[in-house]
Amino acid sequence: MILLEETFIEIECCQRIKTGESVCGDDFRSIRLDDESRCISVLSDGLGSGIKDSLMASMTTSMVLRFVSRDMEIIPSAEIIMDTLPVCEVRKISYATFTVADILANDRVRIIEMDNPPYIHLRDGEDVQWEKQTVFSAAWPDRKLNLSKFKAVPGDRIIFFSDGVTQAGLGHSIAKFGWKRQGCLEFVQNIIKREPNISARDLSHSIVAQACTKNPGFSCIDDISCTVIYFRKPRHIRLLTGPPFRNDKDRDFAKTVLDFNGRSVICGGTTAGIVGRELNREVRTDLRLRGGGLPPISTMKGIDLVTEGILTLTETDRQLELDNRQQSAPLAAAKLIELLQESDVIEFIAGTRVNEAHQDPSLPVDLEIRRNIIKRLKTVLENKYMKKVTIKYY
Amino acid sequence: MTKKKVKVEICVGTTCFLLGASKLQEMERFLPPDLTGRVEVQGTACLGCCRNDNFGSAPFVKVDDTDVIANATLEKVINRVRRSLNL
Ligand code: FES
Numbered sequence: 001m002i003l004l005e006e007t008f009i010e011i012e013c014c015q016r017i018k019t020g021e022s023v024c025g026d027d028f029r030s031i032r033l034d035d036e037s038r039c040i041s042v043l044s045d046g047l048g049s050g051i052k053d054s055l056m057a058s059m060t061t062s063m064v065l066r067f068v069s070r071d072m073e074i075i076p077s078a079e080i081i082m083d084t085l086p087v088c089e090v091r092k093i094s095y096a097t098f099t100v101a102d103i104l105a106n107d108r109v110r111i112i113e114m115d116n117p118p119y120i121h122l123r124d125g126e127d128v129q130w131e132k133q134t135v136f137s138a139a140w141p142d143r144k145l146n147l148s149k150f151k152a153v154p155g156d157r158i159i160f161f162s163d164g165v166t167q168a169g170l171g172h173s174i175a176k177f178g179w180k181r182q183g184c185l186e187f188v189q190n191i192i193k194r195e196p197n198i199s200a201r202d203l204s205h206s207i208v209a210q211a212c213t214k215n216p217g218f219s220c221i222d223d224i225s226c227t228v229i230y231f232r233k234p235r236h237i238r239l240l241t242g243p244p245f246r247n248d249k250d251r252d253f254a255k256t257v258l259d260f261n262g263r264s265v266i267c268g269g270t271t272a273g274i275v276g277r278e279l280n281r282e283v284r285t286d287l288r289l290r291g292g293g294l295p296p297i298s299t300m301k302g303i304d305l306v307t308e309g310i311l312t313l314t315e316t317d318r319q320l321e322l323d324n325r326q327q328s329a330p331l332a333a334a335k336l337i338e339l340l341q342e343s344d345v346i347e348f349i350a351g352t353r354v355n356e357a358h359q360d361p362s363l364p365v366d367l368e369i370r371r372n373i374i375k376r377l378k379t380v381l382e383n384k385y386m387k388k389v390t391i392k393y394y
Numbered sequence: 395m396t397k398k399k400v401k402v403e404i405c406v407g408t409t410c411f412l413l414g415a416s417k418l419q420e421m422e423r424f425l426p427p428d429l430t431g432r433v434e435v436q437g438t439a440c441l442g443c444c445r446n447d448n449f450g451s452a453p454f455v456k457v458d459d460t461d462v463i464a465n466a467t468l469e470k471v472i473n474r475v476r477r478s479l480n481l
Contacts (some may be wrong), residue, residue, distance in 0.1 A: 068475040218397035269407045269439025285437030287408060287419050296419070296437050308439075310408050357409045357452070364412055 007107055007154050008234040008344045011041055013227040016202035016212065018049040018164075021217040025053030025164045026225040029061045032386075035067060037105040040068050041215060043227050044098040045116060045162040047088050053223075056085055060096035068102055074112060078145055079137045099160040101229055107152040114145050117181055119160040119220020121328070125151065125192055127185055129287060156231045159188065162225035165207065169214030171237070179214050200228040201344065234388075236262030239341035241309055242351030242370045243270050244394040253394045254278035257303065257347050266300070268309030276300060305339060307332040308359065313373045317341075320380045346381060348374050348391040399434045402471060407440030408455035414466070418453060421468055433475055439465045441450040 013028040030041040030096060043061040046053030060081060067077035085095045097115035104110070111119055115133075121128045130148040137143070153160070161184070161255060172176040185209055200204075207226045212218045238260055244253045254275040257264045266272045269285075276283040281301045290296035294315060295308035315333040317386060320340075350370060358367040374391055381387040402417050404410075416428050443449035443462060450464030457463065457474050 182404065270442075273439055283439060285439060287404070287406075287435060287437040290406075290419060293416070295408070295416075298437075298439065308406065308408055312409065317476075325434045355408070357446060360409065360444075362413070362451070363409065367408065 005152065006233070007152075007231050009039060009103060010200040010230040010232065010261065011039070011227070012040075012200040012204045012346075013043065013225060014201075014208045015223070016208055016220050018221070018223045021050050021223070023051055023059055024225070025223040026055035026164070027047040027054065027061045028225060028227060029065055029067065032144055034334075039103045040065055041101045041103075041227060041229065042068075042098055043116065043160055043162065044096050044227055045164075045223070046096050049223055059085065059096055062394045064098055065101055066201060068112075073146060074147065075135060075137050078114065078138055078159075081382070082137070082140045083144060096200070096326065101158055101160070101227075103152070103229070105240065107231060108269040109150055109152050109158070111148045111158070112145060113147075117161060117163055117166040118146075119158060120181070120185055120188065121150070122157045122188065122192065123155065125189055125346055127189075131260065131288040147235040152231045154231055154233055157188075157192075157200070157228065158229040159184075159203075159207070161207070161226040162223060164220065165211045165226055167222065167333070169213035170221070172214070172216050180210060182304040183210070183214075188191060200230040203230070204228040204370070217315075222330075230293040234344040235342060236260070236332075236345045238262060238347045238349060239267060240271055240275065240349045240351075241267040241313065241374070242394075243268075243274055245353050249276050249394055251278050253349065253351060262345075263304040263339060263343065264302070264308075265305045266303055266306050267313055267336070268351075268354070269298070270294075271309065272298060272300060272303075272306050275303075289331060290329075292333070294330040294332045296331050296337065296379040307334055307336060310367050310373065312336065312372060313370070314368060317373055317377050317380060320377070339383065340381065340387070343387065345388045346390075347388065348378065349394060350374050350391055351394045397432060399432055399433045400475045401436065401458055402475065403436045403438040403441075404466075405439070405441045405443075405452070405454045405456070406437045407444065409440070411445040412426065413452040415453040415455075418466060418468065419470070420456065424468055424471065428481065429472065429475060429479075432479060456467065 014022050017024045028043045034037045042061045044065045048058035063081050099116040100112040102110040130150050132146040132148045138344050159379045169179040204226045208224050211224050215221050272283045283300050285298040294345040298306040301308050312332045316336045317330045378389045381389050406415050441454050443454045444452045453466045455463045455466040
């Protein structure tokens with residue numbers, strides 16, 4: 001995810017592997033060129049499936065990313081790609097198709113498509129069809145490239161997929177001719193009507209899941225990939241943790257949860273107590289909301305989540321750093337992770353008063369000081385989850 | 395007439411949680427039969443006692459809004475509840 005000026009661009013690709021194969025024959029890659037406020041995403045589909053196809057697809061995405069980021073001419077770039085890839089014996093065309101979304105500063109978008117199903121650009125629920133310029137190389141006249149350009153506005157979504165989506169169900173009774181672009185479009189329009197703010201992640205997952213339902217036994221008769229790019233206003237979250245170093249700052253500290261356009265979280269019982277006292281709000285700890293070895297969750301009016309501090313933050317950081325995170329984080333950490341993942345801009349408001357009791361040698365675990373955990377969280381959220389994170393100490 | 399209930403607040407702050415409150419929070423399941431329905435078990439954030447040497451050591455449990463039990467165990471809490479109920 002990246003933040004380009006005031007629009008936040010969320011990019012997600014959901015993929016499922018063809019039933020019976022062990023690798024995905026579609027490849028998706030996205031890079032951000034920070035100094036240029038530019039982001040390039042490529043989805044490529046090799047012909048067929050399995051390891052060979054997977055290699056072709058990943059060669060294609062790497063080449064495309066390189067050429068596009070260096071602003072090379074399109075036709076010569078496409079020629080290099082097609083000359084490099086082997087040619088399919090039967091179909092006499094080279095082994096890959098692709099869609100590139102090149103998002104430049106000010107939300108200017110350039111889409112280049114080569115034989116993937118045509119992309120969808122949704123604006124206010126409508127399928128905007130931009131004029132496309134078709135070009136091709138003299139050496140490969142069968143391979144047409146379609147180019148389109150437009151300026152995105154907040155709320156826009158760009159959706160593109162491999163033919164595993166459009167051809168879902170092909171030849172089977174429910175959707176004899178496949179789901180097609182039209183079927184997918186109607187499905188997406190319906191979802192957006194119900195859930196106008198659905199994230200790119202949820203939408204791409206829903207599309208892929210729906211494509212599978214068209215196939216017999218919900219299987220994947222081909223690799224299925226769907227990329228969703230969502231231009232939206234950034235979602236903010238503010239997380240208060242730790243009592244302020246000086247007591248006379250309690251009031252200012254507590255007031256940071258007021259007049260804030262976003263979600264707020266408090267991690268720390270003492271912290272919650274301070275906010276509750278200063279704002280005259282009751283903190284309730286519900287013992288039913290415990291689980292997974294972390295202290296239970298509490299509730300306070302106007303606050304989206306109230307948890308214990310150090311243990312919960314430490315576990316949250318541990319989970320976020322795991323490469324293959326299972327869905328089994330303890331309740332408080334799971335809730336916190338969900339909120340953080342759904343946000344784009346995260347502000348930590350960290351009180352720095354140290355709780356001496358945490359240094360007690362009889363404690364069965366070593367408790368880290370809050371500042372260090374917050375710094376680690378910042379690093380992982382920025383580097384792995386592409387969030388914009390700030391820390392303010394009190 | 396409904397019988398009197400004793401309020402038991404278990405501190406689930408970081409220190410207490412690590413030193414035994416994680417077990418104590420399950421106490422409702424371990425109450426002897428004569429006490430079932432007579433105890434109202436709640437959680438509470440750090441009571442502040444863990445930072446004060448005068449209180450003894452964690453975990454802390456508060457009973458009847460007034461009395462804080464240090465080094466709390468299931469047994470100690472049950473005895474204290476019995477005392478409140480004159481059992
Ligand atoms: S954590 Fe229980 S009294 Fe501080």
